[in-house]
Amino acid sequence: MPHQPTSPTVSRREFFARAGMGMGGIMASSLLAGTAQGSTDPFAARAPHFPGKAKHVIHLFMNGGPSHVDTFDPKPILDRYAGKPLPYSNLGTERPTGGALPSPFKFQKHGESGIEVSELFPHVAKCIDDICVVRSMHADVPNHEPSLLLMNCGDGRLIRPSVGSWVTYGLGSMNKNLPAFVSLCPGFPIQESQNWQSGFLPGVYQATYVNTRHQQVEQLIDNIKNNRVARRDQRSQLDLLSALNDQHAHQRGNDPQLEQQMQSFELAYRMQIEATDAFDVSREPQHILDMYGDGLQARQMLVARRLVERGVRFVQVWHGDGQPWDHHDDIAVGHARLAKESDQAIGALLTDLKQRGLLDETLILWGGEFGRTPVVELPKEGSNQGKMNGRDHNHHGFTVWMAGGGIQGGQVYGSTDEFGFRAEQNPLHVHDLHATMLHCLGFDHTRLTYRYAGRDFRLTDVHGNVVHDLLA
Numbered sequence: 001m002p003h004q005p006t007s008p009t010v011s012r013r014e015f016f017a018r019a020g021m022g023m024g025g026i027m028a029s030s031l032l033a034g035t036a037q038g039s040t041d042p043f044a045a046r047a048p049h050f051p052g053k054a055k056h057v058i059h060l061f062m063n064g065g066p067s068h069v070d071t072f073d074p075k076p077i078l079d080r081y082a083g084k085p086l087p088y089s090n091l092g093t094e095r096p097t098g099g100a101l102p103s104p105f106k107f108q109k110h111g112e113s114g115i116e117v118s119e120l121f122p123h124v125a126k127c128i129d130d131i132c133v134v135r136s137m138h139a140d141v142p143n144h145e146p147s148l149l150l151m152n153c154g155d156g157r158l159i160r161p162s163v164g165s166w167v168t169y170g171l172g173s174m175n176k177n178l179p180a181f182v183s184l185c186p187g188f189p190i191q192e193s194q195n196w197q198s199g200f201l202p203g204v205y206q207a208t209y210v211n212t213r214h215q216q217v218e219q220l221i222d223n224i225k226n227n228r229v230a231r232r233d234q235r236s237q238l239d240l241l242s243a244l245n246d247q248h249a250h251q252r253g254n255d256p257q258l259e260q261q262m263q264s265f266e267l268a269y270r271m272q273i274e275a276t277d278a279f280d281v282s283r284e285p286q287h288i289l290d291m292y293g294d295g296l297q298a299r300q301m302l303v304a305r306r307l308v309e310r311g312v313r314f315v316q317v318w319h320g321d322g323q324p325w326d327h328h329d330d331i332a333v334g335h336a337r338l339a340k341e342s343d344q345a346i347g348a349l350l351t352d353l354k355q356r357g358l359l360d361e362t363l364i365l366w367g368g369e370f371g372r373t374p375v376v377e378l379p380k381e382g383s384n385q386g387k388m389n390g391r392d393h394n395h396h397g398f399t400v401w402m403a404g405g406g407i408q409g410g411q412v413y414g415s416t417d418e419f420g421f422r423a424e425q426n427p428l429h430v431h432d433l434h435a436t437m438l439h440c441l442g443f444d445h446t447r448l449t450y451r452y453a454g455r456d457f458r459l460t461d462v463h464g465n466v467v468h469d470l471l472a
Helices: 012-019 022-035 144-153 163-171 192-196 231-251 256-278 286-292 296-309 331-355 430-440
Strands: 056-061 097-100 107-110 115-118 131-138 181-185 208-211 314-318 362-367 371-377 391-394 398-403 411-413 423-425 450-452 455-457
Touching (some): 056 163, 131 430, 163 430, 286 296, 286 331, 331 362
Parallel strands (some): 056 362, 181 208
Antiparallel strands (some): 097 371, 450 455
């Protein structure tokens, strides 16, 4: 991909004029300038390095860290060691841990592939022949904040663009009436908008955040409707403004910053119709609504399908506010509740995309920022409250699954050790996951770069390998 253009020279007078706008104005001006040379449209559709099978990504983020040994990585040996120490010392995690904690959930083989899935996910299990279960993931540290940023941005400490920002920077948009990158979340996860930030990429590549706690489109997207001016009058006003801006731009040599601002007005106007339709799930036929089920997760998954159907490149679907899958205690109750909230809707999303011929071009990723320990979490020293039925964070080994978009379904890749503590066979780091996702979209991850602060940056930094065994 081309590097960021060299910033235009700023005169002394222009510098002080920008300074008068405050820091927000300075940032907006610099971001617009960084995207506007050559093509003035930062979302113009662009070809990847080679033909990719995926055109869209839906990232189903189970924030908090779901337990792999209770969902997609069965470890029956934990029953034999229940309450006893493992035959090796527990690996270092965030909190003290003790003896083995067997899963309270039963596993069963499903599909022609015979992949074992927990009873927590019966609807997802019906789609298992389209799913690749990666059981050998590993990350860097057992803490939420850096692990979230590593999974979302490729770095747990420094400000870096999110995966969705890299994808939209590389591919542009397929629908000029909707954002190319949308983050759906009821409330905010920890680290909030850093999870979908554009980092040093131009600000237009940051996700549009939608609070899915709301159901009415006017609440989902601020200012989506103008209740004071009719649409025909709005069009007239915008046409007049466009004519004046055209004249102003011509007098100043077609200033790219002004061109960007003009395009933003047009996008906002066009979104009033397109976004209103995309987020209104009541327009779906009853049999589709019944397939997804009731509740917030059903609405989120259905909106994700409607967005992808309309050309949105990257949709991130968060399970909930904060870190809902973070069950240090009472994991049997907590995981059962969250799985019940999401299982039917996820199964429906996979089925719906496949029926519409969209699964082959839509890469689906399910998982959290890490997994959980196969051993019980112990109470902190000096605490009177015992925790005897929960699991600590585990970055040493965990599970994600992928489907569609060039992924070979009906297979298990890699494994953790016999207890589920550490990635053992074919360990796969988050950088490898990102490299493989970009490959599915048609990118050589080492060549999708952006020049910033005197060097070329990429999503995978200096790491990452494409895992070809995952590919169809």
